[in-house]
Amino acid sequence: MSPVNEKIAKALSELGISLPEPPARVVHAPKSKKTEKSSSESTTSQTEQTEQGDKPIHVSLIMPVEPTDYVEPDWAQFLFNVWDDMDDTPGVMVDGPRGTGKTQAVMVYAARRNKPLLVCNCNQEMTPDSLLGSPRIDMKGVGGDYLQMGPIALAAKLGAxxxxxxxxxxxxxxxxxNNPLMDTVQNGIFLPYTGERIEWENPKIVAAFNSGYAGTREINQAFFDRFxxxxxxxxxxxxxxxxxxxxTGCEYQLAERAVRTANAIRAAAKGDNGNVMPLEFDLSPRALFSFARRVVSGKQDINRAWKEAVIGRVGSGIRRSGARETVRQLSIQIGNFQV
Structure with missing residues (x-):
């Protein structure tokens, strides 16, 4: 077992979780002191639901591996080349639409440093205690009262x-x-309910968001300023x-045609092409991968593949009809797709 996995196993053992051999690539935050099984499949995910009815906190612990074909984006140069030299800067805030590689960049960052990555999917009902940790009452009377660790405390415990x-x-x-926490995180994490201080060597926190989506809020400026x-x-x-x-193995000319069209759609999504109303639609590279794979398979022609893989992602219904028509017109004008 590698030193990193030994550290994870030791920390999880203290929390009442056993790590199987070979170690699982994904484990989940503990819900109680009793032993739980860790998933051995890196593609699975679970949520943790408290007895007190809180909205589930979705956390996954991953030992990331850098993809062999990873392309380092220009926007991430600070992340890979500068951040490690800034000891007084534990946080980075990344703003960008879906498909710009935010999650993958953080995974590669952690992989290159042989560190585990703890992913927390934030939601509208998370309280301050959700992030750090809070006591929970064992309603079933199995293991007594316990501290449900939040993602910040768990990341510190694991050195993730x-x-x-x-x-x-x-x-x-x-x-x-999080404001005072970000100011003092280099000195460790203090758990007020237990009095425990967790040392977090070289803490690294990446926060990411997509501006303007339904249900989201403006980032608190004092919070933003600490990243x-x-x-x-x-x-x-x-x-x-x-x-x-x-x-995908497709021809370069086809890939370039797809990206040119995608860039026109992305510009329209931001309102950069003079649209009165932005499309509220992000065209991720995942859609282009799907389009190219359909063509390479030989089971769909280019036009049908584009219509289903790209235009189909805009959504249906009257509310999306305007965006769908804009994407269709750009597909015809820029990419010469007969859709």
Missing amino acids: VLFMDEVNYLPPATQAV EPLVAEYLPLRQEATLIVNR
Whole structure:
């Protein structure tokens, strides 16, 4: 077992979780002191639901592996090349639409440093205690009262990189409670309910959000100011086209045609092409991978593949009809897709 996995196993053992051999790539935050089984499949995910009716906290612990075809985006240069030299800057805030590689960049960052990655999917009902930890009453009378550790305390316990995704779903009060914590995190995490102080060597916290989505809030400025800001953008045309070729085996000309069209749709989504109303639609590279794989399979022609893989992602219903028509017209004008 590697030193990193030994550290994880020891920390989890203290929390009442046994780590199987070989160690699982994904384990989940503890809900009680009694022993739980860890999943051995890296693709599974679970939620933790408290007895007191809180909305589930979705956390996953991953030992990430860098993809062999990973393309380092320009926007992430600070993350990979500068951040480690800034000891007084534990946090980075990444703003960008879906598909710009925010999650993958953080996974590669952790993988290159041989650190586990703890992913927390934020939601609208998380309280300050949800992030740090709070006492819970064992309603079933099995293991007595216990402390349910939040993702911040758990990341400190494991020496993990913490990734807080969709952080703009957090209520303002929950965002604000992080302000003093971010100022003192290098000195460790204090758990007020137990009096325990957890040392967190070289803490690294990445928060990510997508601006303007339904249900999200403005980021508290005092909270935002405690992070280094990064704006995630899509790869340049040639790099994204090459990535599509490497992932799917399609012809480069087809990949470039797809990316040119996608960039026009992305510009319309931001209102950059003079649209009165932005599309509220992000065209992720995942849609382009799907399009190219359909064509490469030989079971769909180019036009049908584009219609289903790309236009089909806009959504249905009257409310989406305008966006769907804009995407269709751009597909015809820019990509010459007969849709």
